[in-house]
Amino acid sequence: xxxxxxxxxxxxxxxxxxxxxxxxxxxxxxxxxxxxxxxxxxxxxxxxxxxxxxxxxxxxxxxxxxxxxxxxxxxxxxxxxxxxxxxxxxxxxxxxxxxxxxxxxxxxxxxxxxxxxxxxxxxxxxxxxxxxxxxxxxxxxxxxxxxxxxxxxxxxxxxxxxxxxxxxxxxxxxxxxxxxxxxxxxxxxxxxxxxxxxxxxxxxxxxxxxxxxxxxxxxxxxxxxxxxxxxx
Amino acid sequence: xxxxxxxxxxxxxxxxxxxxxxxxxxxxxxxxxxxxxxxxxxxxxxxxxxxxxxxxxxxxxxxxxxxxxxxxxxxxxxxxxxxxxxxxxxxxxxxxxxxxxxxxxxxxxxxxxxxxxxxxxxxxxxxxxxxxxxxxxxxxxxxxxxxxxxxxxxxxxxxxxxxxxxxxxxxxxxxxxxxxxxxxxxxxxxxxxxxxxxxxxxxxxxxxxxxxxxxxxxxxxxxxxxxxxxxx
Amino acid sequence: xxxxxxxxxxxxxxxxxxxxxxxxxxxxxxxxxxxxxxxxxxxxxxxxxxxxxxxxxxxxxxxxxxxxxxxxxxxxxxxxxxxxxxxxxxxxxxxxxxxxxxxxxxxxxxxxxxxxxxxxxxxxxxxxxxxxxxxxxxxxxxxxxxxxxxxxxxxxxxxxxxxxxxxxxxxxxxxxxxxxxxxxxxxxxxxxxxxxxxxxxxxxxxxxxxxxxxxxxxxxxxxxxxxxxxxx
Amino acid sequence: xxxxxxxxxxxxxxxxxxxxxxxxxxxxxxxxxxxxxxxxxxxxxxxxxxxxxxxxxxxxxxxxxxxxxxxxxxxxxxxxxxxxxxxxxxxxxxxxxxxxxxxxxxxxxxxxxxxxxxxxxxxxxxxxxxxxxxxxxxxxxxxxxxxxxxxxxxxxxxxxxxxxxxxxxxxxxxxxxxxxxxxxxxxxxxxxxxxxxxxxxxxxxxxxxxxxxxxxxxxxxxxxxxxxxxxx
Numbered sequence: 005x006x007x008x009x010x011x012x013x014x015x016x017x018x019x020x021x022x023x024x025x026x027x028x029x030x031x032x033x034x035x036x037x038x039x040x041x042x043x044x045x046x047x048x049x050x051x052x053x054x055x056x057x058x059x060x061x062x063x064x065x066x067x068x069x070x071x072x073x074x075x076x077x078x079x080x081x082x083x084x085x086x087x088x089x090x091x092x093x094x095x096x097x098x099x100x101x102x103x104x105x106x107x108x109x110x111x112x113x114x115x116x117x118x119x120x121x122x123x124x125x126x127x128x129x130x131x132x133x134x135x136x137x138x139x140x141x142x143x144x145x146x147x148x149x150x151x152x153x154x155x156x157x158x159x160x161x162x163x164x165x166x167x168x169x170x171x172x173x174x175x176x177x178x179x180x181x182x183x184x185x186x187x188x189x190x191x192x193x194x195x196x197x198x199x200x201x202x203x204x205x206x207x208x209x210x211x212x213x214x215x216x217x218x219x220x221x222x223x224x225x226x227x228x229x230x231x232x233x234x235x236x
Numbered sequence: 237x238x239x240x241x242x243x244x245x246x247x248x249x250x251x252x253x254x255x256x257x258x259x260x261x262x263x264x265x266x267x268x269x270x271x272x273x274x275x276x277x278x279x280x281x282x283x284x285x286x287x288x289x290x291x292x293x294x295x296x297x298x299x300x301x302x303x304x305x306x307x308x309x310x311x312x313x314x315x316x317x318x319x320x321x322x323x324x325x326x327x328x329x330x331x332x333x334x335x336x337x338x339x340x341x342x343x344x345x346x347x348x349x350x351x352x353x354x355x356x357x358x359x360x361x362x363x364x365x366x367x368x369x370x371x372x373x374x375x376x377x378x379x380x381x382x383x384x385x386x387x388x389x390x391x392x393x394x395x396x397x398x399x400x401x402x403x404x405x406x407x408x409x410x411x412x413x414x415x416x417x418x419x420x421x422x423x424x425x426x427x428x429x430x431x432x433x434x435x436x437x438x439x440x441x442x443x444x445x446x447x448x449x450x451x452x453x454x455x456x457x458x459x460x461x462x463x464x465x466x467x468x
Numbered sequence: 469x470x471x472x473x474x475x476x477x478x479x480x481x482x483x484x485x486x487x488x489x490x491x492x493x494x495x496x497x498x499x500x501x502x503x504x505x506x507x508x509x510x511x512x513x514x515x516x517x518x519x520x521x522x523x524x525x526x527x528x529x530x531x532x533x534x535x536x537x538x539x540x541x542x543x544x545x546x547x548x549x550x551x552x553x554x555x556x557x558x559x560x561x562x563x564x565x566x567x568x569x570x571x572x573x574x575x576x577x578x579x580x581x582x583x584x585x586x587x588x589x590x591x592x593x594x595x596x597x598x599x600x601x602x603x604x605x606x607x608x609x610x611x612x613x614x615x616x617x618x619x620x621x622x623x624x625x626x627x628x629x630x631x632x633x634x635x636x637x638x639x640x641x642x643x644x645x646x647x648x649x650x651x652x653x654x655x656x657x658x659x660x661x662x663x664x665x666x667x668x669x670x671x672x673x674x675x676x677x678x679x680x681x682x683x684x685x686x687x688x689x690x691x692x693x694x695x696x697x698x699x700x
Numbered sequence: 701x702x703x704x705x706x707x708x709x710x711x712x713x714x715x716x717x718x719x720x721x722x723x724x725x726x727x728x729x730x731x732x733x734x735x736x737x738x739x740x741x742x743x744x745x746x747x748x749x750x751x752x753x754x755x756x757x758x759x760x761x762x763x764x765x766x767x768x769x770x771x772x773x774x775x776x777x778x779x780x781x782x783x784x785x786x787x788x789x790x791x792x793x794x795x796x797x798x799x800x801x802x803x804x805x806x807x808x809x810x811x812x813x814x815x816x817x818x819x820x821x822x823x824x825x826x827x828x829x830x831x832x833x834x835x836x837x838x839x840x841x842x843x844x845x846x847x848x849x850x851x852x853x854x855x856x857x858x859x860x861x862x863x864x865x866x867x868x869x870x871x872x873x874x875x876x877x878x879x880x881x882x883x884x885x886x887x888x889x890x891x892x893x894x895x896x897x898x899x900x901x902x903x904x905x906x907x908x909x910x911x912x913x914x915x916x917x918x919x920x921x922x923x924x925x926x927x928x929x930x931x932x
Contacts, residue, residue: 023491027255027423030353049464079455079463101353103427107434110351111442119574120638121494121565141451173444174352191491195567201434202571202665210575212637219605223543231543232513259719259887261928262817281928311919311927333817335891339898342815343906373915405908406816433898487723583806584870585726585797655723659799666803666897674807676869683837687775695775696725696745 005072006044009035010060013044013096016183020100021052023191031100032078035183036088038095041065045084047075065089079145086149087179091156091163096183098190104197105176105190108132112172115193115200118212122200123220125192127165131155133172152177165225168193237304238276241267242292245276245328248415252332253284255423263332264310267415268320270327273297277316279307297321311377318381319411323388323395328415330422336429337408337422340364344404347425347432350444354432355452357424359397363387365404384409397457400425469536470508473499474524477508477560480647484564485516487655495564496542499647500552502559505529509548511539529553543609550613551643555620555627560647562654568661569640569654572596576636579657579664582676586660587684589653591629594660595619597636616641629689632657701768702740705731706756709740709792712879716796717748719887727796728774731879732784734791737761741780743771761785775841782845783875787852787859792879794886800893801872801886804828808868811889811896814908818896819916820927821888823861827851829868848873861921864889 016033020026029052034045043063050059061073068085070077078084084097100106108115108130115130117123122130133155140147152169167189168178176193180186203210224231248265252258261284266277275295282291293305300317302309310316316329332338340347340362347362349355354362365387372379384401399421400410408425412418435442456463480497484490493516498509507527514523525537532549534541542548548561564570572579572594579594581587586594597619604611616633631653632642640657644650667674688695712729716722725748730741739759746755757769764781766773774780780793796802804811804826811826813819818826829851836843848865863885864874872889876882899906920927 027427028420047465076465101427103431104434106351106353107431108438110431110435110444111439113439118637119570121570135445136448138447141447144451144455173350173448188492195491195565199567199571199574201438202568203574205437205669206572206665207575207577210577212574213599215602215605216600216637219608223608233511233540259891260884279929308929333891335895336898338815338817339895340902342895342899342908343903345903367909368912370911373911376915376919405814405912433902437901582869583802585802652724659723659797663799663803663806666800667806669901670804670897671807671809676806677831679834679837680832680869683840687840697743697772 005062006037006040006042009037009044010057010062012183013046013060014055014057016096016098016187017046017055018052019184019187020098020190023187025100025102025190025194026052031098031102032080033096033098033183033187034078034081034084035096036065036094038092042071043081043084043088045077045081047073048078050075080148082143082145083149083152083177086146086153087177090149090153091179093164093181094179095181096186097177097179098183098186099175099177100190100194101175102190102194102197104201105170105193106174107201108197109170109175110173115170115197116211117217118200118203118210119196120216120220121192122196123212123217124224125189126168126196127217127221128159128161130166130168130170130193130196131159131161132170135172148174165221237294238269238272238274241269241276242289244415245278245292246287246289248328248330248419249278249287250284251416251419252330252422255419257332257334257422257426258284263330264312265328265330265415265419266310266313266316267328268297268326270324274303275313275316275320277309277313279305280310282307312380314375314377315381315384315409318378318385319409322381322385323411325396325413326411327413328418329409329411330415330418331407331409332422332426333407334422334426336433337402337425338406339433340429341402341407342405347402347429348443349449350432350435350442351428352448352452353424354428355444355449356456357421358400358428359449359453360391360393362398362400362402362425362428363391363393364402367404380406397453469526470501470504470506473501473508474521476647477510477524478519478521480560480562480651481510481519482516483648483651484562484654487651489564489566489654489658490516495562496544497560497562497647497651498542498545498548499560500529500558502556506535507545507548507552509541509545511537512542514539544612546607546609547613547616547641550610550617551641554613554617555643557628557645558643559645560650561641561643562647562650563639563641564654564658565639566654566658568665569634569657570638571665572661573634573639574637579634579661580675581681582664582667582674583660584680584684585656585663587676587681588688589656590632590660591681591685592623592625594630594632594634594657595623595625596634599636612638629685701758702733702736702738705733705740706753708879709742709756710751710753712792712794712883713742713751714748715880715883716794716886719883721796721798721886721890722748727794728776729792729794729879729883730774730777730780731792732761732790734788738767739777739780739784741773741777743769744774746771776844778839778841779845779848779873782842782849783873786845786849787875789860789877790875791877792882793873793875794879794882795871795873796886796890797871798886798890798893800897801866801889802870803897804893805866805871806869811866811893812907813913814896814899814906815892816912816916817888818892819908819913820920821885822864822892823913823917824855824857826862826864826866826889826892827855827857828866831868844870861917
């Protein structure tokens, strides 16, 4: 069942380790098959070095029920499902506790867009959510997804153009058209978070010209993109 | 004698190197066999890359005397023993000079609980002890243990729920139900210390909602824990 | 065609990875054959671990046209060409998004010359360019080169003595007599940027005696250089 | 000639790379044979990965002349010689541009003794020299040694108890009873410099009780030392 997607999700989870985004079991990647409405996700609390492709868990998008697999899915599964439901463009979702992105989340601060590395992949400041209420915590993982979606929507952000968010006092979530791109964007967020920490230490008042943001973003996105091997 | 525990303590000491928590001989792990009242600990000042299982030293919890082994036990042994005596739940103890946890200890500051990474494993702020008196320094390593126990007890902290402490101007001690879990918690402390350093640089006034601390801690601890593969 | 130079440029691009200056495809090295007026450069958006010598693209310095190669040249090619045209001493050019140099670029700050590590390779503060206008962004990569050349020239800087620059909100460019030296200088810039970040955190008012700058620079450059194996 | 010492010095130089204290050729280790008055030192500007034992250069302590070897000795040789002459206890000397120690040197600041990691190996604050005069720069490397010796002596520091110094705007020098111990102390300086940077960021006013400094230093030094396997 969904063997190709399981393989992709498995490999993407291992890529989190390769890119130094996780220690122990502190991260998870999922991927979705839109046609069948099934999500493949990492099992909860399983070490990366013993994890096998066949450990991947298949979950139904609508019901949240496990459809295949002998292990519990990631405890963050309800968050992933909410994101897939709200944003139909998503094919993969990633959550980590990567050092610098998590540090910004702990600071409760958006990461301002002050460089082209950021603008190449995230059009806007990477937004940070606000505090959750006691009621929201009753269905914590689900409501984490709701809070993310509300934060993206209320700011008028296009989730394809700004493929990630910080959950306050928690850590980063990122996404993409498939699990691989979601991991790629998780790496970018961590790198952007680290550089912004250093930039603001050196110059607390730095900003970027909005025109430069548009220029860089459009080099890699949209009808006039010209980075890479797309056209010749 | 206690071959299985020696193997565990030996491996846990090497894990300190694997997780980049020690350079040279700057760390030690012990484990206790509660039934016999014997503690197995790393020998003092022996390089990790020549250390053998048979170098582990067996010490009597009550008397502090070496029961087996040709080498001196870690000079921090008296601290370990005091912790085992005061907190009967402990099965393993770790001391390191890991970079960021030691930096907070040098700063003489508790590490505030500002993120779920922290709350997942440490219920409270990671406490920092105060200055020792001249009298206490006469039996330095033993009194280091006493100072830790007093700090934990006077704050009403449950040592199982907050499995570590910073000794002022010195460095971190952590513990767990066995040597492995004590090392795990040492890794968490170092990561939490690094992230808190960055978070406060970005936003000196950041805090976390106490409700979120309870929520995350209870996801992994207590009767209603649901993280990992515990139940299905 | 230019097989030796292609080999050098290929190897220099891989050296960026070896020295941890790039992740993904975020960097490029070129080299020039002054006699034929041809520039060899990395293809755009190609992963370093699948890239082959034969993927290197040959571009005409004057026209900017691709002379040989099946792939698009780096999107930063127009910047490289402008630098080669303006500074005839250059044999290699490097662009990266290395963490600390990029962080200073995002801060919009020159890196002051406060240490002999800096002075050994860069005579002056490493200059940071200013904001680009909307008109300049129409021919963005070309104008990036123009902005660099203007910044170097207007400050009266000798580009051989200070072989690199920060492009504001973007990242570092460096150069040298060949691709290898341009990479060497990129490594120096990153290291100097990291150390300056720490130095100013420790002492925001630190400076260096200009006499010491001259002394160190002249140990490695000019007629009286005596570092290394040059003369005996 | 002095084959054993050459082997030791060669290995100690490679250890600088292993401990991440140098990039390129930015470091050097020497060792002295006090009986013959001969110093063995790394050649100038030779890459660590092609360097051979036979490349080590033998220099006469008194005259500074090369006695054996086909390559130029390190350009810092005159500094090493001055240190060996002033401090007869030294058997090895190290110079690096290691990141955090160099950053403190660039800041022109002593590294205060705020932790037991520091006190275990360096009794005092690690002193930073002052500015050199134009006259001193005429014989730069020799006068660097003179400035170090004056800084140590005028502060009444015992160079065996505080085996290292920062040269202002330049970087760290350390030493020991042999090349190995000098490298060990270079590693300690770098680690201590990194931790102090973080500690002061977290708490700018932190200090350490002088009694604790004495306690820790005497655990590893002097007649009552009890760390390691010395006595049982």
